[in-house]
Amino acid sequence: MFDNLSTKLDKAFKNLKGQGSITEINVATTVKEIRRALIDADVNFKVAKEVTDEIKNKSLGQDILISVSPGQMLVKITQDELTSLMGGTQENIVLEGNPAVILIAGLQGSGKTTFTGKLASRLKKEGKSVMLAACDIYRPAAIDQLKVLGEQVGVEVYAEPENKNAVEIAQKAIAEAKAQNKKVVIVDTAGRLAVDEQMMNEIAAVKDAIQPSETLFVVDSMTGQDAVNTAKTFNDRLDFDGVVLTKLDGDTRGGAAISIRKVVEKPIKFISYGEKMDALDVFYPERMAQRVLGM
């Protein structure tokens, strides 16, 4: 796609011979091609528009170098723009409090429970004692799933299969962790849609009650245009601290990463790239920018 895009951009610049720099007129078609490429990568329509407007402004007046094609030059400008948009530097999660509490939230099937297991494993390897709280009281076998993962990574899971109050389970898990002198509690929650008022109230109440030092929004990297709506609503209700991008072991371009970052201005902190418990990494903005552009 990168070759593809850069060839297309070169073609758009075909009539440029003799013109020494990028101007309003010669950049118009090019910007349209970039916008199209971004939308193909699932960047939100409006976000793609905003981003390409910025790219256009940055490229205007720039001298066209002899050594690179104008297409390549525009791709480079685009890549830099996307990279800086997604945050130049790596941001860590905040672990404060005794125990430190991490709340996990997101849509159905996005990968929350799997990520909860992975994060527990990672923190454990860093020498921290971890407890998991099973607060998904809805999905069939959600508690069993978390227990299996907890066992796999050697971390205890606090669950109350008969209790139908997620707030209470989270609070009791934290109390239990404190009693056992655990350093971190990760709270797995049920998947929910942003439009589900009742369920959004529940997660807001959980957050209110347990005051996590880190709230993470878990999102499937294959998400399309709707990523902005979902991220915005979750952020309005939870003011989350960071984003986890999952299922990057697929071949999705992952444009949702750009949309979300642009709309809620929260850093992406982790990427999840497999079903195994070690398929977790921190986020690299530059790699993601290249991925979105198909490089």
Place this chain on the structure above:
Amino acid sequence: VGKSTVDDDVLDELEEILITSDVGVDTTLKVIRRIEERVARDKYMGTDELDVILREEVAGLLAENQTEQLSDFEIPGGVKKPYVILVVGVNGVGKTTTIGKLSAQFKNKGYKVLLGAADTFRAAAVDQIKLWGERTGVPVVAHGMNTDPSAVAFDAAKKAAEEGYDIVMIDTAGRLHNKVNLMNELTKIKRVIQKFIPEAPHDVMLVLDGSTGQNAVMQAREFTKATQVSSLAITKLDGTAKGGVVIGISDEFKIPVRYIGVGEQIEDLQIFNKDEFVDSLFKK
């Protein structure tokens, strides 16, 4: 679309509606080109007419059911029983839940239904489908976790044939379509079922998450290669996502959409209705 003639503004607005519904650039441009052609023929077309034409054009891309138009939770008549449905898709799209809901619908219609727990990989996947079976009162063939999924599928098909079941639905583990080994495993499951019932599976249902963007096209392509997908189910349409990517998929691969998921409860499954689906794209 609040104008009396079809001009660039109207077409731009249309483009935005389609793109933000995940219809994708190519399919969107295809629709717009066709609208432009029709507008060029009839210069004074009003927006009311445009609305009708637009819906026609979009609906026209959605493939018809090749067999017979099923208007209810039914299986085609004249098929030697059991009717085998193999359910496939990437991780977390809603395969198991859709099977659970479907088993309730089929049972209500008087069919004798059996489930096969061939996701032996994902943590507690067998427990999950067993709980669905309990909920809907449908038996589940399971060999437990980390066993051979093909053997489960084989046993489910065998039991269904021997004990006079009408329908057997096989749940499979979620897998990303770019993982060759896992896709080969699906082909194998299919082959093993065929050893017992040569014409099975009668339906390979690909489940797509309605909030997925353009990657769903790749999913359709690769799953079709591995298992000849014959129907689609689109889940999670109870949210704000529109699931528009399915239009291009249905058009390109000629696979009909059969069901939509609109929630997590037993009753939250509907027969796909083309007109309602197209309407929902244009609803604010």
